[in-house]
Amino acid sequence: MEELAALGWLLLVVAFGAIVPVVPTGAAVSGAAALAFHEHPLTIGLVVAAGAAGAYAGDLVMYAMCRFGGEQLARRLRWLRDDEHLTGVKDRLKQKQVPVLLVSRLIPGGRVPVLLAAAFVGISWRTFVVANLPACALWSGVYATIGLAGGSIFPEPWQGVVAAVIVILIVNQTLTWFQKRRTRAGTTPSTSGASG
Template sequence: MTELGALGWLFLVVAFGAIVPIVPTGAAVSGAAALAFHQHPLLIVLTIAAGAAGAYVGDLVMYAMCRTGGESLARRLRWLRDEEHLAAVKERLSKSQVPVLLVSRLLPGGRVPVLLAAAFLGLPWRTFVVANAPACLLWSAVYAGIGVAGGSIFPKPWQGVLAAIILVVIVGQTVSLINKRRARAAEEAPQPGETAA
């Protein structure tokens, strides 16, 4: 497969994964960057661009689905799980849109609640289109950086790809575990007006 063909596949995988959030898109970008590291430095830049473009297009489709289908679609596809968390995201998003979009792209599992909140708040298309572009670029660059790190440590490309994917999975699981612990601690904390037993 040619380099352009591989970049095209990366774009498609990331775009599909942005719409169907079960595909490990970060691992795809990291793996591609680890391979690119062993071939040509320019390919790393093109990998970042292909990953960012795929994420951007996928996010636009997902945002359109959320705006069009609304809450009923989100419930049917099981995107809407935690309404209290969604309310908190809506509040943060109404105060600062660009930083929230940037952070949501970097946190595993953070993107879908923010896209839902943005759609439910009626965030204008123009604002979303402009604010999401740097978020996708930053996301792609971070995951490509993980891939380059993996590719530079190991002499063979397949070892770098494997290391990058494992690192992405470990980081994702760690962040998910931290978020679950925080949510559990918040549930167990006494609410205002309650007295501790």
């Protein structure tokens, strides 16, 4: 009964974090997986399922809000900050809808712009619902695996949870740093070419 309550809380936290993108949802899944490894190893699959279900439910709510509220609502909620980046994502979505939706969850900071672009471009509900399901399952599986690694290395559950959260933060910061560098490197030549 206690495990079911914990899984319910994980689902709610991840769903809330999918709508309010300041909650570290990946760290929540990793921490839950590390804890499950020590206390109830048979529930690890349920941790992945709860994380995926929470991510999926939150994404559906956010997508609906973007579809019905449009860019005005996205700006008011501070989901939309970079118009130039959003234009590039829209272009990619027009070319390859399903692959972009699948990969977006695995890239730190990539999910929100893709959800916004998908809503603004008008990707059908059917396409979004089908493509987002494996994306959420894959995302939850990746973060749970990171938690399992942390849980298996350390003897105490709390140490595994802390290690998993630290690894998630380091990976996210590193990937974000590389993305920013790549974006700056990509915009520099076009800027100099435009001025010349």
